[in-house]
Amino acid sequence: DAGVIQSPRHEVTEMGQEVTLRCKPISGHDYLFWYRQTMMRGLELLIYFNNNVPIDDSGMPEDRFSAKMPNASFSTLKIQPSEPRDSAVYFCASRRGAQGYTFGSGTRLTVV
Amino acid sequence: ILNVEQSPQSLHVQEGDSTNFTCSFPSSNFYALHWYRWETAKSPEALFVMTLNGDEKKKGRISATLNTKEGYSYLYIKGSQPEDSATYLCAFRAAGSQGNLIFGKGTKLSVKP
Numbered sequence A: 001d002a003g004v005i006q007s008p009r010h011e012v013t014e015m016g017q018e019v020t021l022r023c024k025p026i027s028g029h030d031y032l033f034w035y036r037q038t039m040m041r042g043l044e045l046l047i048y049f050n051n052n053v054p055i056d057d058s059g060m061p062e063d064r065f066s067a068k069m070p071n072a073s074f075s076t077l078k079i080q081p082s083e084p085r086d087s088a089v090y091f092c093a094s095r096r097g098a099q100g101y102t103f104g105s106g107t108r109l110t111v112v
Numbered sequence B: 001i002l003n004v005e006q007s008p009q010s011l012h013v014q015e016g017d018s019t020n021f022t023c024s025f026p027s028s029n030f031y032a033l034h035w036y037r038w039e040t041a042k043s044p045e046a047l048f049v050m051t052l053n054g055d056e057k058k059k060g061r062i063s064a065t066l067n068t069k070e071g072y073s074y075l076y077i078k079g080s081q082p083e084d085s086a087t088y089l090c091a092f093r094a095a096g097s098q099g100n101l102i103f104g105k106g107t108k109l110s111v112k113p
Helices: none
Strands: A005-007 A010-013 A019-024 A031-038 A042-050 A053-056 A065-071 A074-079 A088-095 A107-111 B005-007 B010-014 B019-024 B030-038 B045-050 B056-059 B062-067 B072-077 B086-094 B101-103 B107-112
Touching: A005 A088, A010 A019, A019 A088, A019 A107, A031 A074, A042 A065, A042 A074, A042 B101, A053 A065, A074 A088, B005 B086, B010 B019, B019 B107, B030 B072, B045 B056, B045 B062, B072 B086
Parallel strands: A010 A107, B010 B107
Antiparallel strands: A005 A019, A019 A074, A031 A042, A031 A088, A042 A053, A065 A074, A088 A107, B005 B019, B019 B072, B030 B045, B030 B086, B056 B062, B062 B072, B086 B101, B086 B107
């Protein structure tokens, strides 16, 4: 099992550009979570899905952020337009039932 | 607002020292408490999932205890080694939350050889 796969590993973009982060969860996992990690706030939940359906998006900072899960093996987190304060490491994690999460390696986003 | 606090924020110990740190979480509406180990430039790795008051889990030199009535968990490392250097995160799951974990900010452990 390759684990949770995120791409890209690093992204540097200019303010105002659209950024798309991608995640492939572990096969058979029915929950998928997007977290953002910053020095100030630690790991914050942005949104999570159960069986491809968004359950709670209350952590999404604002309308510039959107996430989709078109099928059980793929999810995207999009920021449009991006701003410097969006710079952070974005983690995707998946889980099956009551087990612990498996995290991806994260995408380090820098908006200049 | 659910709050998960970890202390200390950082810890520096010598190789061979034993150490412990604390995770505090809401004592009501408890479902589970998770511990993760997070090395720099890697992703968090699950250590323990604890669900019962009085639970004690062990993995090698690392162990954890749980007190759901008073809302705390301790993580112990016996005979710390340089490879134990990492940030240790705890995460609280409330009953009925469908698995949404609330993370603490972690305790960063540095073990000097």
